Amino acid sequence: MTISLKDRAAIAGIGQTEYSKNSGRSELQLAAECVKAAIADAGLRPSDIDGMTTFTLDTNDEIEVARAVGIGDLSFFSRVNFGGGAAIGVMLQAAMAVATGVAKNVVVYRAFNERSGHRYSKGIAEGIVTADLIHWSWYLPFGLLTPASWVAMFTQRYMHEYGCKPSDLAQVAISTRKHAVNNPNAFFYGKELTMDDYMSSRLIADPLRLFDCCQESDGGAACVVTSVEHAKDLPHPPAVIRGVAQAAAADQENMTSFYRPSISHLPEMDLVAQQVYQMSGLGPDDVDAAIIYDAFTPIVLWQLESFGFCGRGEGKDFVKDGNLEVGGRLPCNTNGGQLSEAYIHGMNGVNEGVRLIRGKSLNQPAKNDHVLVTGGVGVPTSGMILGKL
């Protein structure tokens, strides 16, 4: 890379709607609300925004959101494919646009009624309209139709190879829930999760149980990316993007990469980690806290391994002893994660990453120099490290 993105862009504002099971309004309205809030938090006006980026899956066209919010001319707009894998991919888009001067202020957003509208857990049986059809044809007739079932297939193999047990997966769910207990915005606010609760929860796709799976939520989350120089003049301490990357790896399928020599780790996330560390000049020892994409519990283990917090197959041991909790080695998903706050496709995690850097998390660890935030798993994905000015 001849032009480094290191320290070129920063997150200056964040905004979100409430997260719920039934928003009672349109996805466009959710998008407009969170975008407006992010712009206001940045101390900017809608007319200051000249770039927008979101997920391919988002139903809210940039221009529709722009009209709704009163954003004027756009010199940059782009979308990133592959579900939750786009969560940080959109940050890369924004950072590139800002670093290259294509746009001054980019708003990144994701808003949907994933619970009261089209639910991903209903499977891929409905509404498939692309060339993806042929890909899914190898799974549809055999009943492998839901995200939980795809992840379960990788999980079973991982457990077989490394002796990981259900109680290890439970550690992730329990640690994450502890954070949600303190977060009034979290669906599981005030509701603790015990090992007994976990073990007695029903099987969804063996070995995944109910509490291995994230919730389904309505809501929106957005943030504004601008130059570090500009961010200095704005109200909040900026969360500087030290490193950001996207990656798809060899033999990648959309959620069904079952045909690689090994399926018990994440080559695409390994590649993200390698790039993010290279760009930032940082390593796992420099990371003080993390937002690890947690649509399902086992994917947290694999990402901890990808980012070198532990060795291959050792994720199951790392998550013990409160290592993911405040005061532990790597306070993780301090908002309650997608498991226990809300599933907003990772963008609620981006906002929590910014809060950690600002020192404003409801579960704030003492040390917060660098925070890792990752995108979804099983798809081409993304990640970034945020730092202080």
Place this chain on the structure above:
Amino acid sequence: MSLNDKREELERKAHAYVGKDSGIEVGPDPVNEVMIRQLCEVINDQNPVYVDDAAAKANGFDGIITPPAALQMWTMPGARPPWDLTDEEKEIVGNRQSISKDVELNALFAEYGYTGVVGTDQEEEYIRPVRPGEKITAHLFIDHISEQKATALGLGYFITVRRVYKNQDGEEVATSTFRVLRYQAPAQPAAQAADAPQASAKPKRLKPPMGHDNSWWWDAVENDQFLIQSCKSCNTLRHPPRPMCGKCQSLDWEGVEASGNGTIYSYTVMHHPKFPGFDYPFVTAVIELEEGTRIVSNVVDCDPLAVHVGMPVELTIQKPDGELKLPLFRPVA
């Protein structure tokens, strides 16, 4: 007869009832204290004017009154067919076979396929309190039949029936207007099964969408063949099929017959949510074939709990939903 003709015929017959005296409804008993008390107990209505003579008088009535909203109760036939009348009732309704034309009208709509019925709204007006000892009859008028409406329940007609409640002296005590929707209820699954072959009652699995890159493979399965795509240039096997060889970029390929033997590389037992065409729980697995490629399929003919990574399995082509032919796997005996 065309659908339109049938519709016109029904509407012509139905509208003949509109605006005419449509009969009388009468129950076996006069208004009485025992039934009032039982009704109030059942619905837990604690208003004393229905059960306590002194309380009723204190409230300005001549004594116990019957709950106004329950007036229709006194005109219901009870657990008897409506035409099975007592001698006293026959005197009142004039020895008619069918008490009210309402019953005839319902039968007419049902005959034309409008078998569904749902009450939509009711208005009542009470002229004066009704007391024990009075014999109440309801005098029916079919006030209105709407044009055909498309409703969420189906095509139908709104029918408005007015009842005028009178006592034994012909004195009007109340009126009510009751509207129902008569609609074409969708056929019940059981009724369909009676006309169709037994197998079609079972829900079907989703069929694999077909295109250039995969239909040849499914066509082979239909002919009981189990193929793996093989590059004609470098002989690399690949699954799922793709148009180009990832190794040598050749577009030439052929399907070669596989042995159908393999081992379970990974698997999941599906519990939730439940899709049509599957008996839960069932096993979906990644099978590593002895030729080296992997394929996703179901492991059948065994206890899901017995399935494990490394289990040897063999091909069995079956129609699990009675229609779609699929290459499945079962444990090697």
